């Protein structure tokens with residue numbers, strides 16, 4: 001299980017051991033960190049928005065058009081923005097760093 005470093009909007013860093021095959025959103029929510037993920041991963045809310053460490057951004061598959069469209073509706077969007085329900089945890093994500101975006 002890769003260890004992932006998640007910074008919450010209040011600036012606190014948490015280390016979570018994320019189960020392989022889960023989405024990053026599921027791993028974050030399972031650990032009780034503050035993420036609404038209102039739609040449960042259906043790509044219809046953008047409340048699972050994270051900023052991925054710029055140096056690790058390429059560790060994920062590129063965004064789909066639907067994810068791009070949903071991010072257009074989000075606030076605080078940066079180049080490294082992703083919707084974490086669309087990011088599947090794999091071995092290569094050991095020591096991934098992400099920040100939960102402020103709404």
Ligand code: FES
Nearest residue numbers: 039041045046085
């Ligand atoms: S949980 Fe709604 S878009 Fe990711």
